[in-house]
Amino acid sequence: MNVGIIGATGYGGNELYRLLTKHPKVDKCILYTSSEAGKAYRESYPHLTGISDELLVSIDSASIDKDVDVLFMASPPGAAAEILPQINLEQVKVIDLSGDLRLKDSALYEKWYKRKAADQKIVDAAVYGLSELNKPSIMNASILSNPGCFPTASILGLAPAVSNDLINESSIIIDAKTGVSGAGRKAGIGVHYSEVNENLKIYKVNGHQHIPEIEQALHLMNENISAITFQTHLVPMTRGIMATIYADAKGEMSSEELLACYQAFYRDSYFVRVRPLGEFPSTKEVYGSNFCDIGLSYDERTGRVTIVSVIDNLMKGAAGQAVQNFNMMNGFEETMGLELTPLYP
Numbered sequence: 001m002n003v004g005i006i007g008a009t010g011y012g013g014n015e016l017y018r019l020l021t022k023h024p025k026v027d028k029c030i031l032y033t034s035s036e037a038g039k040a041y042r043e044s045y046p047h048l049t050g051i052s053d054e055l056l057v058s059i060d061s062a063s064i065d066k067d068v069d070v071l072f073m074a075s076p077p078g079a080a081a082e083i084l085p086q087i088n089l090e091q092v093k094v095i096d097l098s099g100d101l102r103l104k105d106s107a108l109y110e111k112w113y114k115r116k117a118a119d120q121k122i123v124d125a126a127v128y129g130l131s132e133l134n135k136p137s138i139m140n141a142s143i144l145s146n147p148g149c150f151p152t153a154s155i156l157g158l159a160p161a162v163s164n165d166l167i168n169e170s171s172i173i174i175d176a177k178t179g180v181s182g183a184g185r186k187a188g189i190g191v192h193y194s195e196v197n198e199n200l201k202i203y204k205v206n207g208h209q210h211i212p213e214i215e216q217a218l219h220l221m222n223e224n225i226s227a228i229t230f231q232t233h234l235v236p237m238t239r240g241i242m243a244t245i246y247a248d249a250k251g252e253m254s255s256e257e258l259l260a261c262y263q264a265f266y267r268d269s270y271f272v273r274v275r276p277l278g279e280f281p282s283t284k285e286v287y288g289s290n291f292c293d294i295g296l297s298y299d300e301r302t303g304r305v306t307i308v309s310v311i312d313n314l315m316k317g318a319a320g321q322a323v324q325n326f327n328m329m330n331g332f333e334e335t336m337g338l339e340l341t342p343l344y345p
């Protein structure tokens with residue numbers, strides 16, 4: 001199978017390259033660029049010396065239609081909206097890692113992303129690819145919208161409690177932290193080493209573009225959910241997301257019952273590891289892997305639950321989940337090419 005990567009020179013694209021060039025079902029990776037055609041990919045990433053001999057090629061819909069079976073788009077918001085109408089979507093399957101196809105309501109996209117939404121027909125056709133929650137639709141998808149990094153950690157952390165009606169819908173608070181690679185390779189001011197090192201910073205307060213995506217997914221599980229509180233913080237580390245989630249329990253509960261609910265919900269999900277009571281995951285424990293690890297506690301004193309969900313933003317939060325979805329869309333083992341032990345320490 002031949003795959004194409006748009007945005008291969010970015011962090012998400014480079015992580016796709018790492019996974020897809022070792023994937024047993026991938027014969028060829030074609031690396032597309034909007035700005036550096038003809039350049040050796042290795043020049044962008046010297047760690048690929050002796051590994052990569054590919055040249056970057058310009059984005060050309062005729063060559064994509066002819067040469068590519070599955071197109072991964074690791075490009076900024078707006079690119080999928082512009083490029084996809086030129087592709088023969090009957091022939092080429094697409095996995096978009098940007099936010100362009102995630103929100104079904106285009107007015108919401110335009111409000112939160114502050115740009116024009118993609119063609120509604122393409123948005124409607126796109127399947128939201130939270131792998132563990134949407135398996136049957138993903139298996140039949142030909143256009144897949146890969147979830148955002150924060151939504152992946154947050155929704156996986158909340159899904160069992162929300163779908164089993166264990167928490168008060170209006171009490172949900174998601175306090176999230178991310179490593180700097182989440183901002184992409186071309187990010188400049190704001191993620192400069194001297195501003196991030198030895199610093200902890202809240203950003204996009206009450207205005208993060210992932211808020212409507214999380215609300216859309218949770219609302220489908222429980223229609224009483226309409227608005228959540230979600231805040232993001234930048235942490236001086238390269239990879240990793242931790243979403244610490246607080247909510248009021250509905251009625252009687254114990255930590256043991258909460259744990260049993262999560263264990264049952266994720267019983268068949270290889271990539272979600274629910275930790276024993278008293279153990280909370282840290283971001284390093286999933287570094288470089290496709291795992292989402294979850295720790296739980298119910299506080300009898302306050303009547304609140306605390307849920308901690310961690311992922312590697314470039315893996316389960318982007319390229320890893322995209323490959324998991326690629327596997328499901330093509331009838332391969334879900335874990336193929338993703339059985340990576342976290343890099344530790």
Ligand SMILES: NC(=O)C1=CN([C@@H]2O[C@H](COP(=O)(O)OP(=O)(O)OC[C@H]3O[C@@H](n4cnc5c(N)ncnc54)[C@H](OP(=O)(O)O)[C@@H]3O)[C@@H](O)[C@H]2O)C=CC1
Nearest residue numbers: 007009010011012033034035074075079098182184185318
């Ligand atoms: N970093 C992360 O943790 C996550 C990122 N995402 C999403 O994935 C996408 C990629 O993110 P990331 O890799 O971090 O970003 P980067 O900034 O690292 O890379 C984006 C790449 O997109 C290419 N690009 C720029 N403009 C265009 C265009 N108009 N058309 C096509 N390609 C273009 C560039 O390559 P070139 O100039 O060679 O074309 C660039 O290298 C984004 O939409 C991001 O929001 C989602 C989840 C997590």
Ligand SMILES: CC(=O)N[C@@H](CCC(=O)OP(=O)(O)O)C(=O)O
Nearest residue numbers: 098099148149178180182183209
């Ligand atoms: C550290 C940092 O800046 N992270 C980015 C991650 C968002 C992202 O990846 O964008 P989409 O999922 O919307 O495409 C942010 O918080 O906006």
